[in-house]
Amino acid sequence: MTTLQWDDALLLDQPELDTIHREFVDLLIEAESAPDEQLLALWQRIITHTEGHFGLEDRWMLAAGFAPENCHMHQHKMVLDILREGVSQAAAGNLQLLRDMLPDLAKWFDYHARTMDAALVYHLQTTGFDVHAEPSAAAPAVALAAAPSGCGCSGAGSSNACG
Ligand SMILES: [Fe+2]
Numbered sequence: 001m002t003t004l005q006w007d008d009a010l011l012l013d014q015p016e017l018d019t020i021h022r023e024f025v026d027l028l029i030e031a032e033s034a035p036d037e038q039l040l041a042l043w044q045r046i047i048t049h050t051e052g053h054f055g056l057e058d059r060w061m062l063a064a065g066f067a068p069e070n071c072h073m074h075q076h077k078m079v080l081d082i083l084r085e086g087v088s089q090a091a092a093g094n095l096q097l098l099r100d101m102l103p104d105l106a107k108w109f110d111y112h113a114r115t116m117d118a119a120l121v122y123h124l125q126t127t128g129f130d131v132h133a134e135p136s137a138a139a140p141a142v143a144l145a146a147a148p149s150g151c152g153c154s155g156a157g158s159s160n161a162c163g
């Protein structure tokens with residue numbers, strides 16, 4: 001029995017992101033019901049998937065000139081840092097931390113997709129940005145140092161100003 005579930009209200013009318021977002025939620029659902037011996041491996045899959053997910057959005061933001069003052073990329077980095085810290089904690093025996101993080105991660109994602117990702121998709125669609133022309137697979141990884149910052153976020157929880 002899982003408490004997490006996909007919500008069609010998360011659909012952004014952007015096929016690539018909608019697929020990636022659905023996959024992300026499916027991984028969270030899978031992790032929620034995973035036995036202890038599988039949880040860390042699943043967490044690693046979540047990290048790998050999230051690296052691709054955030055990396056694609058980051059490249060689109062840079063290529064499309066999306067709101068240079070935005071903190072979207074900064075928030076991506078913070079969440080990935082938290083996910084990676086979870087690996088360290090779990091490897092030290094604290095699997096419960098990962099289980100505790102799952103509902104927070106789902107809650108964060110729900111708000112992030114409806115706000116920051118929705119704003120990005122709106123920008124891409126209204127500017128006519130061709131996501132298929134963007135060489136996503138060949139593009140170099142985005143360094144945060146080259147990305148906008150200064151969003152004032154203090155964490156990935158739902159209570160901060162960045163969602
Ligand atoms: Fe996203």
Ligand SMILES: [Fe+2]
Binds near residue numbers: 072
């Ligand atoms: Fe995002």
